[in-house]
Amino acid sequence: MINYLYQEQNWQSQLSNLITDPQELLNVLDLSQDQLLSGAILASEQFKLRVPRAFVNKMQSGNALDPLLLQVLPHHLELEEHTGFVTDPLGEEAANQLPGVLHKYKSRFLLTLTGACAIHCRYCFRRHFPYQENLPKNEDWLNIKQYLEHQPDVNEVILSGGDPLTLSNRKLALWIERLESLEQIKILRIHSRVPIVIPERLDEDLISLLKNSRLRIILVVHSNHAQELDAHTCSKLFRLVSENITVLNQAVLLKGVNDSAQALIDLSYRLFDARVMPYYLHVLDKVKGAHHFDLEADQIDKIYTEVLASLPGYLVPKLVREIAGEKNKTPLYGNPTL
Ligand code: SF4
Incomplete structure (x- = not known):
């Protein structure tokens, strides 16, 4: 019944009615306020709680x-200091060429058009990223265009987090049109967690925008656990796939969340139910405030070895770590100490 209610609401009203108060979240889930040990409220002031009600509805009531x-x-x-856990674990300040532009890899170029996300993931490697100083304004397009024209190897633009699907279809259409005007750009990749947390975001206008672009569109969603993928979410994702839009998933391996082979196997099969292909399994980026999600290298190796032995190859995500300054993501299998 409650799920049905959210399906009746458009994505904009869901986005403007997030849960942002930890005490309200615990009340909704019938959990005691004792879950908020001292310090949690301060942690939430430093990186605000944001979670859509439709996503909360996928949580199990009473389960802390x-x-x-x-x-x-x-x-x-999150308030603890740990050696090696820093505010910019991927060295993105150094790759920040122009407002909104991160250029890390030879053929790909990352554009952040908004600092907003529908959900705040406590492990996010960009939780300290200074978005507000770094968003491209309309007049910055000409500089971005010039920059791209001097980078002939770039053929793919990635719209990334803050979450690009928190933008209106009108604004997305404007940027897609700009990118389409550059002959060198062939592929547009959109990284987003919104389709998982507010599936209504995949509305008909967005689908039409994506399927009619001259660019080859890839949507990379971000789901970490099979429980996030209920039948309604899967049907929305499948709708995109049925319009010939490639949909992939990236997940992060997180202590307490999906740190077992079975959780990852279930996730891969659930994604495949929606015809979404597992793409990356990231180990945690060492961002300040996320140490409690970290796993030892031998645990990671054990889990991934079991995943490899249990799934057909096409359902096994690549286990990778991003290392600041490297020319590509670093594959970890067989190299767990990296
Ligand atoms: S949605 Fe993505 S960018 Fe936003 S907080 Fe979560 S992981 Fe970070």
Whole structure:
């Protein structure tokens, strides 16, 4: 019944009615306020709680260890300092060429058009990123265009987080049109968690915009657990695939959330139900505030070895770490100490 209610609401009203108060979140889930140990409120002031009600509805009421809840509930451990856990773990400041532009890899170029996300994931490697100083304005397009024209190897633009699907279809259409005007750009990749947390975002206008572009569109969604992919979410994702839009998934391996081979196997099969192909399984980026999600290298190796032995190759995501300054993501299998 409650799910049905959210399906009746358009994505904009869902986005403007997020849960942002940790105490409200616990009330909705019938959990005691004792879950908020001292420090959690301060953690939530530093990186605000944001979670769509439709996503909360996928959580199990009364379960303080629910894998979806653990991804969003502020935790006092976020305040701890740990060696090697820093505010810019991927060295993105150095790759920030122009407002909104991150150029890390030879053929791909990343554009952040908004600092807003529908959900705040506590492990996010960009939780300290200074978006507000770094968003491209309309007049910055000419500089971006000139920059791209001097980078002939770039044939793919990636719209990334903040989450590009928090933008209106009108604004997305404007940027897609700009990118289409550059002959060198062949592929547009959109990285977004919104289709998982507010599936109504995949509305007919967006689908029409994507399927009618001259660019080859790839949507990379971000789901970490099979429980995030209920029948309604899967049907929305399948609708995109049936319009010949490539849909892939990236996940992050997180202690307490999906740190077992079975959780990852279930995730891959669930994605495949929606015809979404598993793409990357990232190990945690060492961002300040996320140490409590980290796993030891031998645990990661054990889990991934079991995943490899259990799934057909096409359902096994590539286990990778992003290392600042490297020319590509670093594959980890067989190299767990990296
Ligand atoms: S950028 Fe992605 S991972 Fe980070 S908070 Fe936003 S949705 Fe979550």
